[in-house]
Amino acid sequence: MIEMIRFPGVRTMMKGGYLLATVTASSSFHLNVLQRATAFSPTRITHYSSRIRHHDTTRAYLSTTQLYEQKQKHIVLVGGGHAHLQVIKAFNQASLSRLANADWSVTVTVIDQSDRASYSGMVPGCIANTYTKEETEISLTDLTEWAGIDFIHGRVVDIDFEAQEIRLEAHGDECGSTNDENDSSKTIVNYDVLSLDIGSTARGLEIPGVLDYTLPTRPIDALVRRLDEASDALKENTNVFLKGDDDDNNNEKIKIVVVGAGAAGLELAMVLRERFDPIVQGLGRELEVTVLNSGSTSNLLPDENIFCRMALQDALDRRNVRFVNGRVNCVNQDEVVVEVEQEKDGEMQLCSLPFTICCWAAGAHPHSLSFRLGDSGVALSDRGWIRVGPTLQTVSYDNVFAAGDCSQIEGLGSEESPPKAGVYAVRAGPVLVENICKYLKEEELVDYDPQSDFLKIMNCGDGTAIGFRFGLPLVGKWVFDLKDDIDVMFMDLFRLENLSSLNDKTNDDDRDGSIHVAQYDDAIIRQIDRIDALEAANILARSDDGVDYQEAWIALREMVADEDYKREVLKCFKKLNR
Numbered sequence: 001m002i003e004m005i006r007f008p009g010v011r012t013m014m015k016g017g018y019l020l021a022t023v024t025a026s027s028s029f030h031l032n033v034l035q036r037a038t039a040f041s042p043t044r045i046t047h048y049s050s051r052i053r054h055h056d057t058t059r060a061y062l063s064t065t066q067l068y069e070q071k072q073k074h075i076v077l078v079g080g081g082h083a084h085l086q087v088i089k090a091f092n093q094a095s096l097s098r099l100a101n102a103d104w105s106v107t108v109t110v111i112d113q114s115d116r117a118s119y120s121g122m123v124p125g126c127i128a129n130t131y132t133k134e135e136t137e138i139s140l141t142d143l144t145e146w147a148g149i150d151f152i153h154g155r156v157v158d159i160d161f162e163a164q165e166i167r168l169e170a171h172g173d174e175c176g177s178t179n180d181e182n183d184s185s186k187t188i189v190n191y192d193v194l195s196l197d198i199g200s201t202a203r204g205l206e207i208p209g210v211l212d213y214t215l216p217t218r219p220i221d222a223l224v225r226r227l228d229e230a231s232d233a234l235k236e237n238t239n240v241f242l243k244g245d246d247d248d249n250n251n252e253k254i255k256i257v258v259v260g261a262g263a264a265g266l267e268l269a270m271v272l273r274e275r276f277d278p279i280v281q282g283l284g285r286e287l288e289v290t291v292l293n294s295g296s297t298s299n300l301l302p303d304e305n306i307f308c309r310m311a312l313q314d315a316l317d318r319r320n321v322r323f324v325n326g327r328v329n330c331v332n333q334d335e336v337v338v339e340v341e342q343e344k345d346g347e348m349q350l351c352s353l354p355f356t357i358c359c360w361a362a363g364a365h366p367h368s369l370s371f372r373l374g375d376s377g378v379a380l381s382d383r384g385w386i387r388v389g390p391t392l393q394t395v396s397y398d399n400v401f402a403a404g405d406c407s408q409i410e411g412l413g414s415e416e417s418p419p420k421a422g423v424y425a426v427r428a429g430p431v432l433v434e435n436i437c438k439y440l441k442e443e444e445l446v447d448y449d450p451q452s453d454f455l456k457i458m459n460c461g462d463g464t465a466i467g468f469r470f471g472l473p474l475v476g477k478w479v480f481d482l483k484d485d486i487d488v489m490f491m492d493l494f495r496l497e498n499l500s501s502l503n504d505k506t507n508d509d510d511r512d513g514s515i516h517v518a519q520y521d522d523a524i525i526r527q528i529d530r531i532d533a534l535e536a537a538n539i540l541a542r543s544d545d546g547v548d549y550q551e552a553w554i555a556l557r558e559m560v561a562d563e564d565y566k567r568e569v570l571k572c573f574k575k576l577n578r
């Protein structure tokens, strides 16, 4: 039995990232107890202090058994991104009490520099005005509060892996604090088990002018905000975008340049066309959308087969997206300076690519924090990703896990580490949950077995989408409807209104006390009724509005589950397209 003690008069709250305790004279004794028990000081939060709920400003509850008899194991999750969302939900107070045993109990703290997690799969839809910004985000404050675990809104600047200490700059402290990473005023959080899900940043940000004049895709919430500002500026006809007021300039095209011809850049080009076309037409101007491809081949998405690439090219042509091949030399206020290879002699020449708005979608690159952690002792790949094994434990420290974009998985047999895509981060979540629990219980950990390929869908911005799976091009409204269903279903898992109260003793998934390690869509997979292979091929080959996306989804799921069925559908598909 856990005996709860109430400390009357002790007021606690998070302020500027510090846990503040306001104490009346009558309760100074209790503060003393509190201080000794938690080693609490204004700049130091130990794992004990996480028992004090920061959102409860009037009462502090401490568990005597936990503080004085049991050891507390502190799990810290750095980053509340795609990989950690399911971990946060799984490690709620109800399930954590099950994980605890007579010797130890568990507390969990989430640290993120943003208080909202952006779901990138829906961001292009937000740019195309299909979703609101709120629909693409999860409030980490709400989710952690629901789970009854702590949330620190702050930026991790370093980790001492030997001392098991995380050094962070709390939100709002950035202005006041020094740049000295060793500054002792920075907040320290201790951990027993650490999991890193810090995502990635955009490649090439160091190229002169990129940070000054372009809109990078990372952080993704900043991209949406800055595109909103750009739209407003255009609508208001401010001369930030419409330079000059003579006739010549007024007839100039509005030019959007997207740097990067990967899936994210191409999707962005299509949804930007959808978003800005009406605005630009309203100004009586013409919109030009250009993608700058710096790849070694002029083929778009060279890893896809010719059929998929042709379907993609068709989708881009229909939206009048043009291409330029070359490498960025620098970016000036209104032009990208590009090194272009001359056809006649192979010489490189500098060319100007003028823009009104330039989006930077040049692929994923490790955060500077990743390199910092490398200096602090965690092993990194050549490119700077955190090296982990199939259990998602770092190769350097058994009690440090990493998942999602920031990690590179080694030892997957013949498979390489999966690409930097949200789908792999999401699928790593339940494995993290299971392995962190097993690590604490000193059991054998399980391996993450990432799928070798995944359903890639690009939103075209007009209610249709283009996707690729098993080498099949999938096109039409049904492809967007399918994407919408998958994305909304995932987000719904974390919406406060869909989460049942953990205090309610009625038995259901969130309250039964067990820790959930299943993939979020497992339940749906079990509901599948197979469709005949020829019928499945027929559905997948269609692009008209009459296709029922649910049937297409059933077909695709079954193709994943059953190799023979997949072969049969692909055979039928080939015949249909002869």
Ligand SMILES: Cc1cc2nc3c(=O)[nH]c(=O)nc-3n(C[C@H](O)[C@H](O)[C@H](O)COP(=O)(O)OP(=O)(O)OC[C@H]3O[C@@H](n4cnc5c(N)ncnc54)[C@H](O)[C@@H]3O)c2cc1C
Pocket: 078, 079, 080, 081, 082, 083, 084, 111, 112, 113, 114, 116, 117, 118, 120, 121, 122, 123, 124, 154, 155, 156, 157, 197, 198, 199, 200, 217, 218, 220, 264, 268, 367, 369, 403, 404, 405, 406, 420, 421, 422, 423, 424, 425, 457
């Ligand atoms: C425009 C665009 C569209 C995309 N569309 C898709 C798609 O449709 N499907 C798909 O599979 N993938 C897509 N991706 C890729 C996908 O976004 C990433 O693979 C995914 O976000 C990786 O998730 P993650 O959990 O690794 O990191 P994230 O979800 O990015 O989370 C990282 C978290 O760490 C926090 N953080 C970072 N540094 C610190 C720090 N120092 N201290 C504290 N917190 C920190 C961040 O605030 C963030 O909340 C897209 C990417 C872009 C740019």
